[in-house]
Amino acid sequence: MLKNNLKISYFALLLSILNFLLYHYPFFGFVFKNVDYQSLGGAILIVCLVIIMLVANFFVFFLFTYLSRFVGKFLLVLTFLINSVAVYFINTYGVIIDESMIGNIFNTNYEESSSFFSVKLVLYFIILGVLPSLYIIRVKIIKTTFKKFALTSALSLAFMLILVFANASNWLWIDKNSKTLGGLAMPWSYSVNIPLYFIHKHQENEKEILLPDATIKDNEKSIVILVIGESARSQNFSLYGYPKNTNPLLSQTKNLHTFNATSCATYTTAGVKCILEHTNSNKLYEILPNYLFRNDVEVIWRTTNWGQPPIHIKNYLDKEALKASCEGEDCAYDEVLLQGLKEQILASKKNKILVILHTSTSHGPSYSKKYPSRFEIFKPVCNSVELSKCSQEELINAYDNTIVYTDYLLSKVIEDLKQMKEYHSTMLFVSDHGESLGEKNLYMHGIPISLAPKEQYEIPFIVWLLDDYRQLKPNAHLTQNHVFHSVLNFLGIQSPIYNEEMNIFK
Structure with a gap:
């Protein structure tokens, strides 16, 4: 049973664990598929990724909540709601939430976005987004002293740095798969790539480079x-x-x-x-x-x-x-x-x-x-937006x-x-x-x-x-x-x- 009164550090840790359990099946599915988890090196890499994921999210959640409980809760609710939708698209369509996908999202109009609506999307949003958000809103956070905040933050950062350098032998693998890993990690996939998208968009659109006259x-x-x-x-x-x-x-x-x-x-x-x-x-x-x-x-x-x-x-x-x-x-x-x-x-x-x-x-x-009915030459066809529910023949x-x-x-x-x-x-x-x-x-x-x-x-x-x-x-x-x-x-x-x-x- 989740408590309604939590110290700020326990609250941040609990949400980090929930974030890990609810939204990172695709992330670790990719890792297990591409790493020899039965070897010692592979097992160490997976354990370190789990710990880094938990500590990194704990640090951010702890920081936001300490600076402002109201703003911190608002950002956490927003994070969990977006996570639920992002994981739906990752699980349903196999997408990766990288900078190019962020560009797709911001260049999608209502007609296209509405075509993705489904019962499964609603269930994801309610179960993985709304329900955790209701708990976040309801829980009462017991604030800590600045001294404890500074000590906890410093220890978290130091621990992450130690783990990163301890995995120096795996840096090459992580770098090679950084786009996929970054696109599957919640909430880092969109929270990092949204600013990058707008920064690059602004740079591109500052001025059209005219070509020589023809x-x-x-x-x-x-x-x-x-x-x-x-x-x-x-x-x-x-x-x-x-x-x-x-x-x-x-x-x-x-x-x-x-x-x-x-x-x-x-x-x-x-x-x-x-x-x-x-x-x-x-x-x-x-x-x-x-x-x-x-x-x-x-x-x-x-x-x-x-x-x-x-x-x-x-x-x-x-x-x-x-x-x-x-x-x-x-x-x-x-x-x-x-x-x-x-x-x-x-x-x-x-x-x-x-x-x-x-x-x-x-x-x-x-x-x-996308076509008039008289062009439905091949049958049966897939009529669902949840493509994985259709047979390969229908799709x-x-x-x-x-x-x-x-x-x-x-x-x-x-x-x-x-x-x-x-x-x-x-x-x-x-x-x-x-x-x-x-x-x-x-x-x-x-x-x-x-x-x-x-x-x-x-x-x-x-x-x-x-x-x-x-x-x-x-x-x-x-x-x-x-x-x-x-x-x-x-x-x-x-x-x-x-x-x-x-x-x-x-």
Whole structure:
């Protein structure tokens, strides 16, 4: 029975133990999987990690509560509530709460976040979050003297330092797995990575680095439609050898070419940034649509998604703006991106046109809600946001149907371009990243690229050409950065930043 009156040191220790027991199964699951716990060195490492975890959290909880019992309780309640939600996502989807995942969270809109709601999430929140929080609120804390506070704090810090240096032989292993360990330790995963995310975000967005001015070399009428895919992995495209026919239309399309490609990252913000930049970097260089718009190219951006870098163009239409002028069932899905597109292109008075369609077709966990019912070709499908509850067949069927719908959307883009014969045209389809569908007990995406399985970074790179005006180089492998230079080449844009080696066209 938990007492309602506790000395501050006992209170901090109790909460540290509760924090350890309630939220660190994934952490030690990873440790036991990657350490030989039957050896003496492995056993010592595990024991030391347990002790360091307990002492570190004890020290922080003790410090907060001593400085202010009210503020300390508030922070502890907040910690336990966030921990419960974080552990739900770790256990359910196999995510790691690192800096990139924090970026995903802050770049998620209401529509996406609401799709994760489930009874299991509510149970996690109540049992692992609300119930411990009620005890924290109810308990009366007996404060200690400053002398005891200083002594306890000093001993805690000294003990942690001794343990850290005693494990010098394991530093290499800890450093190698630091991202995963840090992303699974509660509350350190988000309490450290949230400030890091905002610090790096502020540094990136201080000022967009402008690229050297470009010039248009000719007056030939040219269009590039760049379709940015969402969570599309190449292995589920029949164009890439997948045994199920997920590309019934594109497989019958002439002048269509596929390339093996990999993404720069496993989450949308970094993946889209990489597609639109001339080089993969942590800096915020001027992105493709902004650059071409500034240099007198007609640029059209249509999106049902989010997470792109700041867009500075005239013709920007999001999902709500597109739906306002659209009627019918298909307006609720990514086909809304094509509503009035051909007319908008033909209304342009410029010879060079770049259209970017940012889709959301294959984003989980609600794959079965990403396409109209007539595209439910493969059955049965997973209709739950708790993906681990679905069978592998149901989950993959639902995801495969999103690829069938993508196939339909791309074929419609191609048909529109075929009708505009006065333009030389091409369509590029490149996904922002891949997707895990239960392989290695992982779901969706967001694992750090250095640790991610191939399902999360092997992406489709599909190119269609209207005529023999241009041909393609025999590239064995492409990256997302090939897009920038290839678009410049096709549209006849001359720029000091252009890199011929990153261009896919002859």
